[in-house]
Amino acid sequence: MQEAKTLKGYRHEVGRALANDFLREAMDKFAVAYRESRARAFAEMDIDALVADVAAAKDQALHRLDHLFSQFKRNADAMGVKVHLADTADAANRIIADIARDNGVRTVIKSKSMTAEETLLNHHLEHEGLEVTETDLGEWIIQLRHEGPSHMVMPAIHLSRHQVADLFTQVTGQHQDSEIQRLVKVARRELRQKFAQADMGISGANFAIADTGTIGLVTNEGNARLVTTLPRVHVALIGLDKLLPGLVDALKILRVLPRNATGQAITSYVTWITGPAEYNPSETGPAKQMHIVFLDNGRRALARDPIFAQVLRCVRCGACANVCPVYRMVGGHQYGHIYIGAIGLIVTYFFHGREKARNLVQNCINCGACKAVCAAGIDLPQLIKEVHARIQDEEGHPLQSTMLATVLKNRRLFHTLLRSAQLAQRPVTGGTAYLRHLPHIFSKQHNFRALPAIAERPFRDRWPALRTRVAQPRCKVALFSGCVQDFVYPEQLEAGLRLLVAHGVDVDFPMEQSCCGLPVAMMGENKAARDVARQNVAAIDPDRYDYIVTLCASCASHLRHAYPRLLGDEPDVGPKAEAFAAKVQPLSVLLHHILAIDNAAFSASGEMATYHAPCHLCRGMDEHTAPKALMATTGYGFSPAAEEETCCGFGGTYSAKFPEISAEILTKKLSDIEATGARLLVTECPGCVMQLRGGAKQRGMKIRVAHLAEALAERLKLNT
């Protein structure tokens, strides 16, 4: 449960988590194993279509939440269920405490409910003098330790078997060894006795089906079946977002939820309850009571929000945490308040308030892994940025981010600053190509990687001399440089230019182009992001070019996906921005898929190379093959690296804000690279080059790090 008051305090807690070796090792194993089991579970299925089904079913339900609630209530009432609606977390807790009091309840057993975690129900009931026992094994463990969950599906994933053994030794008063199968059996017996005695059972639910008044519970342990069966009172606490029109919607979600959560085709138990269940403690005892408490806590307002409504599509599978490189480094207690992972960063703002969300939303590296794995197709990285922007609009923008926004909006000022920074750095580069670079000129230093110096002459100054006319060109492209390549790595652009010209492409470099705007978008400066986008669309008229080509994957994905969103609703610029975005292509896609170049222009290298897939290329542009195919075309040997598509830890401004996390992600990445034995590491994004080259240098690795354009261009035959 993250509760740090300041960003500094948060960084401190993150630092402590990074030092927890058990956590780090467990998380590494989990990240790799999860990807494999998920792939197996979805084998031969069309994942995109299944996810689209879930998104459509949830969206339809969210459009008529109030209607579905009334329908559910009517049907459940008819079955003898008492249905309650709680506006706030506190109201829900009070309703449940009242039910307990009215029924003379002393002991309560619970099955897993994230909604009950959200309302801090246990604290409330214990305060009322009730004895509450969690019966999901992981939940019981963290309850005994007085902790919050560190994962939505595996709440005790941060603990070792030894910690559990020590805990169970305390609980039973008997020595327990740390053999997991035995610990599980101890829990079985200890909890069975709690089931036998409890007066009330509290469950959550994964589905609330309006047209039959049925709730659905998805579990592996089966404890929810005992919780809903043995005590004479059953209370289900359910977020309003779990309402669905019919069984068919729930079944569609059920095809995706377990596969995405744990790589299971289905969980051991799925339970559908319609009305109070049969209850036989004695022939004459009281009848079973069933209450359903629906929790609003901001959900109805959220469902009407044009930007954020999709947050409520979440089916709580936890996959966004499973694939997050930051979660993997710091664990769930540092990556959410109560809800964990990318979705947790977002809903914390809506369910628990700005105070709790302020630091968390800044800890997204924007690699897009969560979006690619989401069971409901939620655009999580974008929504995290939106929450960040909203908090800054509410609280005022920090100086750093305002400065960056002001500077970036004014291309001349921005470029003048970069030029003066180039002059200012001269005394400290020591004649090397390393120092520090933009946009970190506004941030404090960090030394886990060597940072490059700003180039003596940016690409834009070299362009007039480089401009090459191509007779009968195959196509005409505008080159979008992005600021890193323009000012730090102009040689990458020169290499790209040589490749394009050698393959009959007419290249233009429109001089009025500026930064793509991603750095300001990452800092929650939406207005500046729009201003910069408008400038670029004005600078590069899409009607004059067949393609707009960039060698920076982050620029490509921002230009392609963010520009239509940022400018789409502006009547004059909107259509132009759409046309602009549609023409954006990464260099590798143009060369491999569009021009389909062969090896004629190259002399084969034979050097053993490996590849790092930039996040914004493999996920941002959904391009997984072109760079490697081009490396094969030019005759490089290839030794694949483990976790090729996992983030390198750069994340632009992220690595300036959370250097310790960035450094840890990089260390893991470099170890995977080192294990390939390759002499050359190729990637297609200047940000990744900066991170990987700087890290490899600092670590004293022998490997050469090159942008794809450089690796290919150096194999061009001299006469081309």
Add this chain to the structure above:
Amino acid sequence: MATMTVLEETFQKRAEAVSAVVTKVTGMAEAFDYALDLCERKEACQLLAAGCGEPLSADAEALCGLKQQKVIAAPALPTQAWTALKQRCDQSGILLTDRPLRRHLAGIDIGFTLADLGIAETGTLVIDSGSEEVRLATMISEIHVAVLPISRLRCDALAAEAELREFMQKPAGYLAFITGASRTADIERVLAIGVHGPLELHVLMMEEV
């Protein structure tokens, strides 16, 4: 008939993938043979696996002492079948019961049930558990033996939607999808079977006689 075979194969493959034991039987008599054989072969101290052999707190330990004799719970059996099974259990010194299973929270050796549907895609049993005794038989037993008539196999849950809705809409509806044994991976993500419910699930795919 050919399509049925594909369904059977898929069901068996999927159920075995989650460590269910799948066997073919022809008729209830063979199913009873199977359950009794399993119960007899089951060691008297099988409860060890269920945790009674572990060092427990005094309260939890007390529950273990309640169990004296091997028990099969078979709620919801038709009278004729019940009588046949009862005779077999009596001969073997096994207690056959159908209610109230609340008295057996310490554990039942075998829960014997009839599945209403089978879902091939996931190897899932669908059991109408409106009866509390059926719910408990499938939860507190150490081994759950379920008979699934082959004619009740369906391709996937969506294909069975109309039938599922009918079960659901019964008053006091409690419908269970059961796939494999009770499991958890809550400690270090290591799979452990039988955390709350059965340690084993046996599915007897029954040919119509």
